[in-house]
Amino acid sequence: MNDASPSLRSPLHERVIGVPLGAPPSPPEPDLKLDPKLRRLHLNESPLPPSPRVIEAVTAAARDGAYYPDFACTALADRLSRMTGVSKDVMTFGNGSGDLLIAATLATVGPGDEAVMATPTFVTCGRGVVLTGAKKIEVPVRDDGVTDMDAMIAAITPRTRLVYMCSPNNPTGGPSSREELQALAKAVPEDVVLLIDEAYFEFGRFAGGVDALDIVRERKGAWIITRTLSKAYSLAGFRVGYSYSSDKSIAEALAKSRPSFIVGRIALAAACAAVDDRDYHEKIVRTVSQERDRLAGGFRQLGFNVLPSATNFIMAIPAAKPAAAFASALAAKGLLAQAMPWRGPNGALRMSIGTAADSDAVLETVREELAKA
Numbered sequence: 001m002n003d004a005s006p007s008l009r010s011p012l013h014e015r016v017i018g019v020p021l022g023a024p025p026s027p028p029e030p031d032l033k034l035d036p037k038l039r040r041l042h043l044n045e046s047p048l049p050p051s052p053r054v055i056e057a058v059t060a061a062a063r064d065g066a067y068y069p070d071f072a073c074t075a076l077a078d079r080l081s082r083m084t085g086v087s088k089d090v091m092t093f094g095n096g097s098g099d100l101l102i103a104a105t106l107a108t109v110g111p112g113d114e115a116v117m118a119t120p121t122f123v124t125c126g127r128g129v130v131l132t133g134a135k136k137i138e139v140p141v142r143d144d145g146v147t148d149m150d151a152m153i154a155a156i157t158p159r160t161r162l163v164y165m166c167s168p169n170n171p172t173g174g175p176s177s178r179e180e181l182q183a184l185a186k187a188v189p190e191d192v193v194l195l196i197d198e199a200y201f202e203f204g205r206f207a208g209g210v211d212a213l214d215i216v217r218e219r220k221g222a223w224i225i226t227r228t229l230s231k232a233y234s235l236a237g238f239r240v241g242y243s244y245s246s247d248k249s250i251a252e253a254l255a256k257s258r259p260s261f262i263v264g265r266i267a268l269a270a271a272c273a274a275v276d277d278r279d280y281h282e283k284i285v286r287t288v289s290q291e292r293d294r295l296a297g298g299f300r301q302l303g304f305n306v307l308p309s310a311t312n313f314i315m316a317i318p319a320a321k322p323a324a325a326f327a328s329a330l331a332a333k334g335l336l337a338q339a340m341p342w343r344g345p346n347g348a349l350r351m352s353i354g355t356a357a358d359s360d361a362v363l364e365t366v367r368e369e370l371a372k373a
């Protein structure tokens, strides 16, 4: 395969990736292969496998693999509608919820428009905004990692077309309160889309947090909520996400921003089986939440400032040395964690909740690293 010709120009490439087509390649990503020696604690995946009922369902669905799937994902929509009372015609399904975040930007903003979002927050919506030629307006989160709602509201201008709100927030972990979300839902003008990313919704609920649906149902203006089967249903590899919208036209605009049949037959069968197995789903949320609190406690005992988390990951801020030093020590033992520049001189370590053995290995390695000069 030839390298891209230096004369080939791609504005999209420059805008989104930040480098011209034909520029030297970026350094390789960490090894994402399913190497059993590596513990992937950098992608907020579930440490539990999918439900046994999922495995049965996908095997059965594979027999019909010659046929396109139901593009409306009716079987899953029926289940979600029964669970929430949301009408099926305001639901849209995606190849993961990240897919719907991009679709939401394509459907709402363009050149000259602004989209307000926190920083740091989950990157995909911001990437979509840049892709459309609109401008990101980034509002620093509070020191505890939770979105600064007053500052978000103050950042809304007549050019704002989209407000992206991730709660609980990735990468910091903290959920916004009911009052904060209500204030935002009230302050965002009716013709501006309020996009709430609830990828960690089930963990947030387990921690006693709010359901954004209760809040946006009171809102007169436009809204979208995105959720995923990747985290609390252990289906990240299947790629199924969904959204609820304030009205049918938004749901349709999201669906039409991508090719048809975006959720495959096997992924759909997996999602339905996972949603049906309530006991297993609750076990995932409970196990991960309890292990998260244990891991957070261990980091606190080692002198880290662990931010509040209602997710399947924690963010731990070291006092003693840079987060990158801990990430390297962990990587040397096959434990992949993410060192991030936010916040303070040492940055922070973000790490997903793995098994109890993973937490023990992490804490042991961190203790060893602290003991070094």
Ligand SMILES: Cc1ncc(COP(=O)(O)O)c(C=O)c1O
Binding pocket: 043, 044, 095, 096, 097, 098, 099, 122, 166, 169, 170, 197, 199, 200, 227, 228, 229, 230, 236, 239, 240, 241
């Ligand atoms: C806040 C948030 N939103 C969306 C996603 C996308 O998840 P998926 O595309 O697997 O549904 C993630 C993944 O980590 C996330 O953290």
